[in-house]
Amino acid sequence: MLRLSTKGQYGVRAMFEIANGYPDKPVTIKEISEKQAVSVAYLEQILNKLRNGGLIKSIKGPGGGYLLNKKPEKISISAILKELEGPVAITSCLDPKEGCVRVDGCVTYMLWKSLGEKIEGFLDTVSLKDLITGALLERTAGKIKKKA
């Protein structure tokens, strides 16, 4: 359950590759495609969205490619996923584009809302830099492990 689509997954991996060129070495689609094993055509779709969202910028012509638009530590996983897949919305009631029809379902409403907030809270705290430096390993070790 709660599977993330490939767009989101590939998007994060692509951002990771682009981050490796930070701050001034443009990374081409072809490079990303080869390193992450995703087709160029599909990557174009994904990178286009990320560019429109202001997370990356592109340089055309020979020697061109993609660059981060902000520092890696300023780009959260949450921001990447939101650009590609919209906000976290466990249920349709919680999707800003839809809404809650049944009012007496409020007990479960709070449940899904809480879960969504928890997920978003977590993704907000992880940045591209954390991905690069492997900071996630330490963090999760401290936060998730139950046994000291």
Place this chain on the structure above:
Amino acid sequence: MLRLSTKGQYGVRAMFEIANGYPDKPVTIKEISEKQAVSVAYLEQILNKLRNGGLIKSIKGPGGGYLLNKKPEKISISAILKELEGPVAITSCLDPKEGCVRVDGCVTYMLWKSLGEKIEGFLDTVSLKDLITGALLERTAGKIKKKA
């Protein structure tokens, strides 16, 4: 992103209705259907899975219906959702039925793994009883709110 299917959503709502009959008043599919606005035929599928999973039991014939198999506080939302939709698996690499093909993708692997654990951890701590008593409201107030 990360939408839960209706099976999971309806399943939790159905369990909530059945919990209202705990410990000995069987709740019929029809009642659940009416109160939760879900078709009888679809509920049959859902309740069947939950019964096979040992979360509820059924009594046939007149006066029959569905009953919880355990105390409401012993049934977690996590257990309900797992029965209906399988384990949390943000990516296919984390699905026990599939697996990780690319090894160098381990940075994102940890990311999705951590997220999955966080989600599961949360769903484990919420029980049907919490849903009934509204305990979720207090809990989330304490856990999620950042500002004291």
Place this chain on the structure above:
DNA sequence: CTAAACCTGACCAATCCACTCAACTAAATA
């Protein structure tokens, strides 16, 4: 001016979702 590189939109196969339908079996009660 041409090749490298990005941009755009149409298109498509396959899968999954959210159900419905039809027919069956088991239990209770009259």
Place this chain on the structure above:
DNA sequence: TATTTAGTTGAGTGGATTGGTCAGGTTTAG
């Protein structure tokens, strides 16, 4: 034991979404 209530099972289906591809642009450096 006949009837009725109620759960059981499996197949089927229309529509939406996913996960891409393809063809043909346009822009820019050299």
